[in-house]
Amino acid sequence: MNLQSVFDWLQSWPISEGIRQSSWMFPAFESVHVIAITLVVGSVMIVDLRVLGLTTTRKSVSELSWEVLPWTWGLFLIALISGAFMFAAKANAYFTDTPFRLKMLLMAAAGLNMFFFHFVPLKTIHRWDRDVQAPAIAKLSCGLSLAFWVLVVTMGRWIGFTIQG
């Protein structure tokens, strides 16, 4: 089974045909996607800006993360499901679309950076949790996170201008 036949299979789903033929289903999925991704990126930025010492400095980093990150993961799931259905409807076209590919690569990079932050700077958080100024390695990771997510959103928006069919 090659990628082409997988994409043909995704596109043959009744819901995929429905999304392609309906005048309201794609806009409905895209609206859910836009609301979810706005809240995902917004919630990630709240924690990044705190670690960079730019906002919410009266709260400790761990306190803020515990409050915000469950929302981030829940909303990411909604972004993933709504994005996956839009993808399935025109899988062959999206897979060959450069902004779509760059968006997926940037999301993978943002994910790797999140793992790095979790397994390296966060391991010493007991030393800097309440400090306004976090260690340079933590700031670097959160600065990269901001850049990756801004680029993911930019590529996501660009898809609409480049997608064929």
Ligand code: HEM
């Ligand atoms: C939190 C992560 C994500 C962010 C920040 C994001 C961002 C975006 C943005 C900004 C748009 C353009 C919306 C518009 O202009 O109306 C978009 C559209 C789209 N996204 Fe995502 N997205 C995310 C996750 C995903 C995932 C996981 C998938 C696929 C599995 C996906 C697939 C799509 C598709 C197919 C479109 C429609 C493009 C079009 O035809 O206009 N997205 N995304």
